[in-house]
Amino acid sequence: METLITILAGVLVTVATYFLLSKSVIRVILGTAILSHAAHLMIMTMGGLKGGVVPLLDGEEQGPYVDALPQALILTSIVIGFAVTALSLVLAYRTYQETGTDNLDELRGNKHE
Amino acid sequence: MNNLLVLPMALPVLAGIILIFFRNQIKLQRGISLGVSFANIGIAIYLLNRIQEEGILRLDFGGWEPPFGILFVADSFSVILVLITSIVAAICLLYAFSSIGKSHEKMLFYSFVNFLIAGVNGSFLTGDLFNLYVNFEVMLLASYVLIALGGKKIQLRESIKYVVINVLSSWFFLIAIAYLYGSVGTLNMAHISERIAESGQTPLLTGISMVFLTVFALKSGLLLYFWLPGSYSVPPTAVAALFGALLTKVGIYAIIRVFTLFFYHDPDFTHTIIGILAGVSLIGGSIGAVAYKDIRQIVSYNVVIGVGFILIGLSVGTQAALEGSIYYLMHDMIVKALLFLLAGTMIKVAGSASMDEMSGLIRNYPLFGWLFFIVMISLAGMPPLSGFIGKVLIGQGTVETGSYVLLALAFLSSIVVLYSLLRIFLNCFWGETMISFEDEVPMKMGWLIPCVLLSAATIGLGLGTEVFAPYVSDAANTLLNPQIYIDAILYDK
Numbered sequence: 282m283e284t285l286i287t288i289l290a291g292v293l294v295t296v297a298t299y300f301l302l303s304k305s306v307i308r309v310i311l312g313t314a315i316l317s318h319a320a321h322l323m324i325m326t327m328g329g330l331k332g333g334v335v336p337l338l339d340g341e342e343q344g345p346y347v348d349a350l351p352q353a354l355i356l357t358s359i360v361i362g363f364a365v366t367a368l369s370l371v372l373a374y375r376t377y378q379e380t381g382t383d384n385l386d387e388l389r390g391n392k393h394e
Numbered sequence: 395m396n397n398l399l400v401l402p403m404a405l406p407v408l409a410g411i412i413l414i415f416f417r418n419q420i421k422l423q424r425g426i427s428l429g430v431s432f433a434n435i436g437i438a439i440y441l442l443n444r445i446q447e448e449g450i451l452r453l454d455f456g457g458w459e460p461p462f463g464i465l466f467v468a469d470s471f472s473v474i475l476v477l478i479t480s481i482v483a484a485i486c487l488l489y490a491f492s493s494i495g496k497s498h499e500k501m502l503f504y505s506f507v508n509f510l511i512a513g514v515n516g517s518f519l520t521g522d523l524f525n526l527y528v529n530f531e532v533m534l535l536a537s538y539v540l541i542a543l544g545g546k547k548i549q550l551r552e553s554i555k556y557v558v559i560n561v562l563s564s565w566f567f568l569i570a571i572a573y574l575y576g577s578v579g580t581l582n583m584a585h586i587s588e589r590i591a592e593s594g595q596t597p598l599l600t601g602i603s604m605v606f607l608t609v610f611a612l613k614s615g616l617l618l619y620f621w622l623p624g625s626y627s628v629p630p631t632a633v634a635a636l637f638g639a640l641l642t643k644v645g646i647y648a649i650i651r652v653f654t655l656f657f658y659h660d661p662d663f664t665h666t667i668i669g670i671l672a673g674v675s676l677i678g679g680s681i682g683a684v685a686y687k688d689i690r691q692i693v694s695y696n697v698v699i700g701v702g703f704i705l706i707g708l709s710v711g712t713q714a715a716l717e718g719s720i721y722y723l724m725h726d727m728i729v730k731a732l733l734f735l736l737a738g739t740m741i742k743v744a745g746s747a748s749m750d751e752m753s754g755l756i757r758n759y760p761l762f763g764w765l766f767f768i769v770m771i772s773l774a775g776m777p778p779l780s781g782f783i784g785k786v787l788i789g790q791g792t793v794e795t796g797s798y799v800l801l802a803l804a805f806l807s808s809i810v811v812l813y814s815l816l817r818i819f820l821n822c823f824w825g826e827t828m829i830s831f832e833d834e835v836p837m838k839m840g841w842l843i844p845c846v847l848l849s850a851a852t853i854g855l856g857l858g859t860e861v862f863a864p865y866v867s868d869a870a871n872t873l874l875n876p877q878i879y880i881d882a883i884l885y886d887k
Contacts, residue, residue, distance in 0.1 A: 301562070306554060313561045320568040327576030351575070354524055358568055361531045365564075368538055369557050375542075376550040388551045 286326045293319035306373045306383040310366065317362040321355045328352075399453040399466045401437050402476050402515040403529075405430045410508035423504040424491055430508065431484035434515070438477035441468050442865055450872070450882035452521065460521070460883050461582035467521035467883060470869035471720065474862075475518045475647060478724050481851065482639045482731045483511050485844045489735055490632035492840025493742075498543060498630070506543070510536035510636065517644045521883060523574070523581045526648065527567050530613070534560050537641060540633045541625060549628045556625040563612035570605040577602065584883035587655045587876050595659035603657035603664055607649065607671075614645025616705060617671045619698045623682065626697065627690035627747075631738025634690075638697050639731035643723060646701060650708050650719065654873040661711060669709030669800055676702035676807040683814035687749045689822075692814050693737045696773065699807050700726040706800050707788045715791020716870040721862070722784030725772070725855060729781065732769050732848035736762070739845070740822060743835045749818060754827030758834045763823040765845050770819055772852045774812035780855035 293315050300312030328351030334342040336349040377383050409430045416422050445451060451468045454460060487507065494503060513533025520526050538560075542553040575581060577599060578589040590599060608618075615622045622642075626634055649668070657664050679698030686692050704726065707719030743759065744752035756763035772779035785808065792801040829835075855862070872878050 301558070309558055313558065313565075316562070316565045317568075320565050320572070323569055324572040324575070327572040329576075350581075351572075354571070354575075357524070357528060361528070361564075364535060365531075365538075365557070365561055368535070369554070369561070372538075372542060372550065372554055372557060375545060376554060379545070379547050379550055385554075388554065 282330045283326050286322055286330065290319045290322045290326070293322070304385050306376065306385060306388075309385070310369050310373060313369070314362070314366050317358070317366075321358060324351050324355050324358070396451055396453045398437055398441065399451060399468050399519065400455075402434050402480070402519060403466075403512050405433055406508040406512035406515065410505040410512065413505045413508065414502060417500055417502060420496070420499050423499060424487070427487050427504045427508060428484060431480050431487060431511070434480035434511075435477065435484065438473055438480055441473045442470065442477065445470050445473060446864065446868065450879060452883055452886075461580050461585035464525050465521045465582070465883070466519045467583075467879075468519060469872045469879065469882075470865050471650075471873060472518040472647075474720065474724060474865055474869060475643070475727075476515050478727045479511065479514050479518070479640055482727055482848075483507070483636065485847050485851075486632050486636045486639070486731060486735075488847070489635065489841065489844040490630075492838050493738075494630055494632055501543060503540075503543065506536045506539050507633075507636065509533075510540065510640070514640050514644055518647060521583050523571055523583060523586065527564070527571060530567065530644070531564065533641070533644065534564070537637065540636075541629045543633075544630065546628075552624050552628045555621055559612065559621040563609050566605060566609040566612070570602060570609055573602045573605065574599075582883070583651075583655060584880045588880050588884065590656055590659070591876075595657060599657065600660050600663060603653070604667070606652050606657075607664075607668065610645045610649045610652070611671060612645075614642045614649065615675070615698050615701050616645070616649070617675045617678070619675060619678070619701075622698060623691050623694035626694045626734075627688070631735060631742070634738060635731045635734035638693070638734045639727045642697055642701055643727055646704055646723060649705065650873065653708060654711075654716075655876050655879060658876065665709045665711055668705055669797065672702040672705040672709055673800055673803045674702075675699075676706075676803045680807050680810035680814075683810055684817075688747050689737045689740060689749060689818060690747055692818065693733050696733065696811060696814065697730055699811055700730060703785075703788065703804055703807065706804050707784075707791060709800065710788070710791040710795050710797055711874075712791045712794050713867075713870055713874055714787045714794065716873055717866050718784045718787025718789075718791060720784075720866050720869050721787060721859075722781070724862075725780040725784055725852065728848055728851050728855065729769055729772050732765075732845060732852065733773070735841075735845050735848065736766050736769060739837075739841050740766075742841075743837065744822070744829070745835075749821045752822045752828060753825035754823070755829070756823040757827045758829050759837050761842065762837060762845070763819075765849050766815075766819055766823065768849045768852070770812065770815040772856070773815065775808050778853070778856050780852045782856060783859050 297312045297315040300308045328348040333345045333347040336346040409426050413423050453466045455464050513529050516529035538557050578586050612618045679695045682695030683692050704719050704722050707715040741747045772781050775781040775785040
């Protein structure tokens with residue numbers, strides 16, 4: 282199971298790298314969103330995917346439970362990733378309004394203006 | 395009384411939140427922000443002295459004993475950095491009061507500065523790896539807003555690049571944490587260190603250390619500095635000074651912490667790589683610093699040179715070299731803030747960022763010109779000023795271990811720093827005046843006083859080396875003997 286998820290994360294990273302290197306700002310932002318998915322999958326996998334029940338103490342089932350720590354880490358990092366994605370989307374929108382382009386080549390601009 | 399440890403982070407966070415409710419009361423905004431910085435200076439000095447007497451202090455949040463909870467750790471190294479951060483922040487705020495403009499101040503500028511400082515202080519104090527990540531994000535999100543605030547075309551353009559590069563480095567950080575958690579099964583820094591020492595630093599762990607190096611190199615501009623000159627030349631002067639003084643230094647702190655606490659078992663490999671990276675960034679920064687005629691670019695490349703210089707001390711890794719790195723880190727934070735403030739003020743009074751379009755400024759602004767002279771010789775490392783002792787100690791370390799290539803690079807780069815700034819000084823301050831006394835932009839006291847204060851700080855740090863010596867040698871000693879740190883965290887009931 283770990284191998285499968287690792288391969289999946291690898292595929293996501295490949296796609297995201299391709300997106301990050303493209304010219305459109307929106308595709309770059311989509312790339313960062315996909316990257317964060319890959320990171321979250323990796324954290325989950327690194328905590329171990331051995332069979333176990335949901336870590337809820339008042340549940341009917343008795344242990345062994347799955348590792349609860351990576352889940353907390355992922356939850357934190359999802360929220361952070363969400364905030365950063367929202368900010369970068371608004372930034373891209375403002376840049377489009379201001380400069381009239383979302384092509385990163387055109388956004389290079391004249392260095393000494 | 396250990397609860398004091400949380401204040402350098404909690405005070406700015408609280409102030410930032412409170413100030414959101416008083417958007418239009420600018421006086422209140424200024425007062426509270428400055429008050430918080432002064433309070434932090436006091437707390438940091440008090441903590442430094444307590445650490446001298448009682449050893450490393452720690453604060454377990456919620457009473458959870460390490461390694462199970464999150465905790466703040468105050469050793470001399472982190473508290474020295476908190477102290478310098480608070481001083482620099484207070485002075486940059488003073489500069490912002492008279493330069494940033496009403497439109498910024500009403501758009502929650504001071505809230506974001508406070509959040510930035512909270513993130514920086516939290517990164518210095520935390521004792522938990524994932525908490526370090528969160529603090530980095532607090533700092534970075536505030537910096538994204540500060541770099542884009544104002545919404546000029548060039549700011550938006552550069553902030554997109556800045557955000558994307560930092561999202562990428564945060565991703566590397568998450569991956570590195572995931573791998574390390576998978577290998578050692580803990581996130582508490584002292585506990586990680588102990589587990590790595592028990593199992594030995596396997597090639598896998600050395601590989602993970604390289605991922606960490608990538609992350610922090612991206613944050614601090616060690617070799618991977620391609621994003622830095624662009625991003626640091628677009629925000630308003632006070633913000634650029636805060637960035638130049640604080641942001642890259644957090645990356646440097648993290649590199650030093652990680653490679654002295656976790657991955658110190660295979661220095662032949664890891665520390666050699668750090669040395670190579672530092673050497674190459676010295677060369678690259680030097681080329682950049684002499685290549686441009688835009689003052690902001692020259693100043694930004696000087697940041698890169700500073701980063702390379704500090705990390706040579708880590709790569710050498712003797713007591714003297716680490717002390718040198720700490721001295722130089724303190725000096726660099728103060729002097730880079732001063733350099734950015736002076737460069738920004740020059741651009742404001744001359745109306746242009748190009749060296750060719752200003753000359754003879756010293757006739758209009760004599761005091762200002764001599765302040766630039768002070769920062770120049772301080773950065774180059776002239777004896778009475780603060781850059782000297784750090785350079786000597788790092789030099790001593792490289793001689794002790796026989797790394798003559800690094801020694802040569804380090805001191806040649808000092809000449810380049812001197813040359814690049816001397817070029818600004820001769821071109822812009824000497825020569826015929828181009829501003830007649832009638833058209834000159836009046837130099838506000840609010841611009842001059844912060845620069846004078848920072849110059850006084852660099853002179854004070856240079857003359858008062860003896861005063862700082864016990865704290866710095868304690869910091870270097872803790873860095874060299876991770877067992878002191880581990881004992882204070884895990885075995886001190």
